Amino acid sequence: RTAVDCDSLRAAGYNDLVQRKTGLLIDAYFCATKLRWLLANVPGARQRAEAGELAFGTIDSWLIWKLTGGRLHATDVTNASRTMLLNIVNGQWDDELLDVFDIPRSMLPEVMPSSHIFATTQPELFGGPIKIGGAAGDQQSALFGQNCTSVGMAKNTYGTGCFALMNIGEKYRTSNCRLLTTLACTVGPRQYALEGSVFIAGAVVQWLRDGLGIVKSSSEIEALAGSVADSDGVYLVPAFAGLGAPHWDSYARGTMLGITRGTTAAHIARAALEGIAFQVADVLDAMKSDAENEITELRVDGGASRNDLLMQFQADILGVPVIRPRIVETTALGAAYLAGLSSGFWNDLRDIESVWQTEKIFQPQMSADEVAGRRARWNEALRRAKQWIDPA
Numbered sequence: 001r002t003a004v005d006c007d008s009l010r011a012a013g014y015n016d017l018v019q020r021k022t023g024l025l026i027d028a029y030f031c032a033t034k035l036r037w038l039l040a041n042v043p044g045a046r047q048r049a050e051a052g053e054l055a056f057g058t059i060d061s062w063l064i065w066k067l068t069g070g071r072l073h074a075t076d077v078t079n080a081s082r083t084m085l086l087n088i089v090n091g092q093w094d095d096e097l098l099d100v101f102d103i104p105r106s107m108l109p110e111v112m113p114s115s116h117i118f119a120t121t122q123p124e125l126f127g128g129p130i131k132i133g134g135a136a137g138d139q140q141s142a143l144f145g146q147n148c149t150s151v152g153m154a155k156n157t158y159g160t161g162c163f164a165l166m167n168i169g170e171k172y173r174t175s176n177c178r179l180l181t182t183l184a185c186t187v188g189p190r191q192y193a194l195e196g197s198v199f200i201a202g203a204v205v206q207w208l209r210d211g212l213g214i215v216k217s218s219s220e221i222e223a224l225a226g227s228v229a230d231s232d233g234v235y236l237v238p239a240f241a242g243l244g245a246p247h248w249d250s251y252a253r254g255t256m257l258g259i260t261r262g263t264t265a266a267h268i269a270r271a272a273l274e275g276i277a278f279q280v281a282d283v284l285d286a287m288k289s290d291a292e293n294e295i296t297e298l299r300v301d302g303g304a305s306r307n308d309l310l311m312q313f314q315a316d317i318l319g320v321p322v323i324r325p326r327i328v329e330t331t332a333l334g335a336a337y338l339a340g341l342s343s344g345f346w347n348d349l350r351d352i353e354s355v356w357q358t359e360k361i362f363q364p365q366m367s368a369d370e371v372a373g374r375r376a377r378w379n380e381a382l383r384r385a386k387q388w389i390d391p392a
Contacts, residue, residue: 002033009033014100019174021087021094023181023192031058032084032101039103049104056107058082060135067132069122075109076116077190078140081183086111088183089172091190114140114185115338134338136185138331139163143193144185145334146299146325147356149349154287154295155330156280158304160206161244162198164280166287166295167191177246177286185334187341187349194290196245196283201276202304204238208272214265222307225270233258235381236271238279239388246286247386255385273307277314278378284318297321301330308362316366317374326357 006026009015015026024030035056039046048054055065058079064072080086080093085103087094093108112118114136120129136144139157143165146155151169156162165182170189174181184191205221208214215221235257242250256271284295297320304310305328315322327333337355340346346355366374 002028002037005033005037009100017100018084018097021089021097022084023081023088023172023174024084025178025180026084030082030084031056032097032103035103035107036101049107052106054107055109056103057109061109064118064132064135067121067125068119072119073109074112074118074135076112076114076135076137077183078114078137078185079135080109080111082137088181088192091183113187114144115187115342117342131339131343133340133342134335136335136338137182139165139195140182140185140193141334141338142301142331143167143334144337145327145330145332146301147349147353148299149186149191152291152293152295153297153299154284155299155301156284157331158201158276158300158302158307158310160201160203162201162276162280162283162302164196164198164283164287165193166284166291166293167193168291168293173290175286175290177290178248179245179283179286179290185338194287196286198276198279198283199241199244200238201279202302203240204236204272204275205304207238207240208269212268214269221269221273222309224266225273226309228264228266228270231258231271231274232260232263232267233377234263234267234271235378236268236275237381237385238272238275239385243382243386244279245283247282247382249386251389251391252386253388255381255388257381257384270309273310274313274317276304277310277317278375280314281317281375295320297323299323299325301325301328303328308360311360311362312365315362315364317371319364319366319368319371321364322362323358324360324362326359328359 006028009026018026055073060079061075081088085097118132123129142157148155148167154166156164172192180195182195184193205218237255239252240254243252311322337352
């Protein structure tokens with residue numbers, strides 16, 4: 001709905017301004033152009049907004065509003081940083097951006113720290129008032145839940161897609177590799193993270209199940225892929241919806257290469273899992289380049305992180321240990337850490353570091369020459385998948 005608006009803003013030269021102030025690239029995924037469209041197209045919306053009768057916020061703002069009976073209109077810095085309206089250098093709504101998008105400041109929620117006592121809930125909701133002790137975006141919460149609170153620590157969440165974040169510390173920097181810069185959850189000085197998203201990860205397994213019927217349930221994929229020693233030269237680029245970071249090619253499409261008469265369902269299943277790991281490796285390479293930091297380990301979470309074959313191949317192709325915690329639902333764990341710190345249940349980061357536990361470490365086992373060869377072939381497969389659809 002607002003893609004054309006985003007094209008116009010980019011053509012007018014606003015992309016550098018937006019990236020410099022927000023860490024984001026102009027895209028209809030973020031809130032600003034959606035809000036501008038609503039104000040322009042919903043009858044009476046702009047007039048009511050300017051009269052102070054409309055409030056805007058992300059889902060956390062709505063929840064806080066409802067839980068407090070409308071007493072508090074607030075958000076945290078990480079959710080605010082995804083609106084394309086927050087200056088993430090100073091942590092405040094940016095007047096220049098509000099002017100560009102023509103959005104009244106009066107609509108916006110108060111920006112608060114992620115670990116903070118926002119307010120208490122209405123007593124009648126839960127039989128008494130309960131402190132609201134934290135709020136965060138899901139990926140920033142997962143980064144915090146993985147205890148990635150030091151520079152260079154990185155995590156990847158394996159779900160339908162993948163979301164990789166790397167802590168880059170207190171110094172703000174924009175990406176030269178088409179990644180996003182975001183605010184991280186902190187309990188001290190402001191910290192930043194680089195973020196890269198992979199559009200299709202676990203969704204490729206769903207396609208093997210629902211589209212091809214190779215497996216009856218997603219849980220069968222590991223055993224099937226593990227029944228062969230390797231993919232026998234098959235590469236699957238799951239660009240079903242284009243390619244995300246760091247390629248950002250909306251015209252790419254899914255591609256399978258290297259098929260022979262001997263190719264089996266098992267080879268395709270293995271190539272699908274390996275395609276997930278290759279995409280994550282591309283994102284992490286971009287992060288290392290931007291941050292000028294090596295990644296010494298990768299902490300993993302999300303449903304697909306339970307797949308041992310995928311995690312081992314991820315460690316192999318990255319050349320660093322992949323660490324899976326006991327609790328892989330780290331977004332929820334991060335939210336608990338934030339609330340526990342603000343309420344005094346835990347005193348500081350050292351307390352939560354002692355709570356976090358490793359379930360399994362996957363050590364790289366592939367030779368450097370094999371990794372280089374495999375990644376070269378992956379890059380060739382990527383090249384053939386890109387710009388498949390005619391932009392015209």
